[in-house]
Amino acid sequence: DLRPRLRSFNGVGEKIELYSFSKSEFEYAYLVRDIEDKISQGVNPEEIAVFYRYNRDSEPLIRSFEKTLIPFVVESDQNILSDKDIENLITIFKTIENFGNDELLLRCMYIDVFDIDPLDIYKLANFSWRSRTPISDILSSRGRLAKAILSGEDKLYSFYKKISAWKKTSRNKPLLDFFEIVVRESGMLDHLLSGDLALEKIEKLSGLFEDLKTLIENHRSYDLEKFLQYMDLLEEHGVSVRKNVRGSVPGSVHLMTAHRSKGLEFDYIYIINAYDTHWGNNRSIEHFKIYAPSPLDGSFEKIDDERRLFYVALTRARIGVNISYSKEDENGKSRLPSQFIEEISKEFIKEGDVSEYEKKFENEKFKIFAPRAEVRAPVKDKKFLNMIFFEQGLSVTALNNFLECPWNFFYSNLLRVPKVPNKFIMFGSAVHGALSHFFDALKIQGECSKNTLIRLYEDKLRKEPLTDKDLDEMTQKGKRVLSGYYDKYISSCQKNVFNEFKVSIFFDAGVGEGPLRLTGNLDKIEILNGAGEVNVVDYKTGKPKSRNEIEGKTKNSNGNYKRQLVFYNMLLDNYENKKFRMVSGEIDFVEPDQKGEYHKEKFVVSVEDIKKLEEEIKNSAKEIMDLAFWNRYCSDKKCEYCRMRKKCLS
Incomplete structure (x- = not known):
């Protein structure tokens, strides 16, 4: 027998529990009952995981968990249909x-x-x-x-x-x-x-x-x-x-494929559906293959990959492992245990007797038809929202949304309610993408034509879900806008640049159990010299704004554009040991004004600007963590987000 024997090198621990059920319905029923027992004995649900071979295996498993009060999270792809x-x-x-x-x-x-x-x-x-x-x-x-x-x-x-x-x-x-x-x-x-x-x-x-x-x-x-x-x-x-799909509640049992388990550890793990051809010996149709398999044809390599995956699943447990399978499929056909079970030394396995349990379950079959158990909606749970907030971090867009309307932040940034972008947003997205690729090409080639910029824009725009009419309208607009932009700036533009530069840092906001992650995607960083001094550029489509509007000094302005530059300065100040020093930030209006003139507004961020932003971040983070905004609404009487709050979370 050339198959390797799987052994533990961490000393003697709990034996692997092996259960073979007559039908899969018994296997799932036992699984949830055993997990319920562990939780009732004080085991943290977060320290329990169920592993399966394929994404499709999750669906009957989910149905079984939904009939219980066990909090669970599915960490594999789900069939949304x-x-x-x-x-x-x-x-x-x-x-x-x-x-x-x-x-x-x-x-x-x-x-x-x-x-x-x-x-x-x-x-x-x-x-x-x-x-x-x-x-x-x-x-x-x-x-x-x-x-x-x-x-x-x-x-x-x-x-x-x-x-x-x-x-x-x-x-x-x-x-x-x-x-x-x-x-x-x-x-x-x-x-x-x-x-x-x-x-x-x-x-x-x-x-x-x-x-x-x-x-x-x-x-x-x-x-x-x-x-x-x-x-x-x-x-x-x-x-x-x-x-x-996201949606976990803090303190949840983890359901995932064995592939997803790599690098993770739990106190207790369950490996389900461990039958032959499901874990190992997977059958595949190979037409016209008339020669006999040999060690060189890849079949051994494939089974070794399967074996390694099973081994990975086994070794995720700190305390206990439970392996189960059913002896019959839904059509009554017999199943054999996975060959990998046979490869585990018998001294490490404890086979469980399921006969009494199956008899008991036969008398409780009505539970199969039980409705889904009512679980508290996590969207209202403070601990849950805090977890989501810290997982996602805070971008300047999210911060601006929160300062304008906390419920815009809640629905757009935390829950991410889908919203259809209008043609002007899609226009802006295509312009940003085209300029990024254009300046990448310019950096490499040293020169790039106006036609190249227009072509890049058209390629980006065609990928947007526009109607034929809107596509034609935005195509003509983009050609006009970018043609003038190219003529205005091509001779003076900086070529030593980084485009779509992603930055992530950690900031002590004074809330939670650790620092808050701040994120940003900078449109363009212009390298000014060898000392790391840079100018940060942020493109804006739409009507150009005055300097006072950008800074929030006019009646109806909000200061979001200026806050964005200050936020980027703060990110770069804390990025990779101050690799870059932002000496200026620039709002670059890609569209001209009514007279056909193009505008840029450059700012130098002060220490006072940074301090003010830090306070805004700390105060906002505290409000979010404490849910202090829960009964606060914005000043817009027609705000769709405030309406949703009143209707859905009353």
Whole structure:
């Protein structure tokens, strides 16, 4: 036997517990019960991890955990299409696209965001059958609705009017705009934000949004019909849309693939589905391969990779390891244990007797149908929000958002609620990208033509999810703006530069258990001399501002642009032993004024500017950590973020 024997070199510890169940449902039920027992005995949930081989293994596992009060976090990619709220959203889209389809209308009415009484839905369907009148015709007429004798007539009529209006919107608005309108007007966004595990739900919504955005970037003519055809195709072929979803609660059991476990350690680990062909001996079809396998054909190398992965999973535990598998699959076919289990010396394994447990579980099978356990929504949990804040750190954009409206910061930066960028934001993004690549090329080549700059801009713009009309408009605008910008500055521009320079430092904000991470992405750093002195440039699209507006000295200005330069100065002062010394910062307005003149405003950041910013960061961080902003709103009476706070987190 050429297979290596796996042995521990850390002395004698707890034996590996091995459990073989007759069916997978017993395996999952035992797993959650054993973890519940450990937690009740005082084990910290954060010190427990469950490892599986493939991302798809997480779905039945998640369903088992959802029926318990065990806090857990899935640290592998999840299929967002299996989420019930995402399914409901797609049903709404299908109802809109197939406007007038009675079956879809009925399914859509049951979605909880519409708050329609199920008895009314039954009465409506019954009245439709008796009167031989399509449901869409009944809903469109208050007179017909009255004849159905419904308690929620107004809700049903309002539901119909929404679907009807969204149908028109789907034909007259870009698909991304339509997506956002339906998500907000249907109440789905408020529902996700106010419900259990809001952060996880928003991450899944963002995943669907990003997938749609990618489709539009590659196929500009994409409409609702094509998107739903794409969804149907995924469902038909069993293809999932997988995203890494945040949403952990502090003190959570970790669920992850064995690959994700590398470099981590836990007190207790569980390795599930440890049967042959799942862990090791994976079958793959190789057409026309007529020669016998040899040590040189790669098959041994593949099994060694699998073995190393299993070994990695085994060695993540400090105290205890639990390995389990089921002897039958869902179709009753027999399974064998993974060959890697056989390679562990018997002296290190303790086989558990599951017969009594399986008998007990047979009498409690009703628990399979138990509803999802209610877990406190982490979005309202102070410890949870503090953890997210420290994980993400603070950028100057997030700081500016917080100072203007704490709920803009909360929803845009902490929860990251998806929002459709308008054509001007996409224009600005394309301009920034083009200038970055242009100055990179100029640094290397020494010269670069105006046509190159325009081409770079057009390439960037084509990747944005713009309509054909907006693409044409922004293309012409970009050509005009960048052509003049090139003529104005090409002869005097600095070529020794760093573009899109990412900086991250740690700052003692006086809160939490350690320093706060501050992050920044500097548009351009111009190297002025060999002593490390630099000028930092930040590009701005839109109407040029006066110096007083930039500094926040006018009535309606906020000082965000100046604060941005001070923030960058603070970052560079603490970056890699003061590798760079920022002697000036420059706001570079890429668009000309009404007279066609281009403007730059240069500032020297003072010690007082830095001190003021440090105090703003400390005060803001303290408010965020203490949730002192929870009942504070901004001065804008029409603020969408404050509205969401009042509606979703009351």
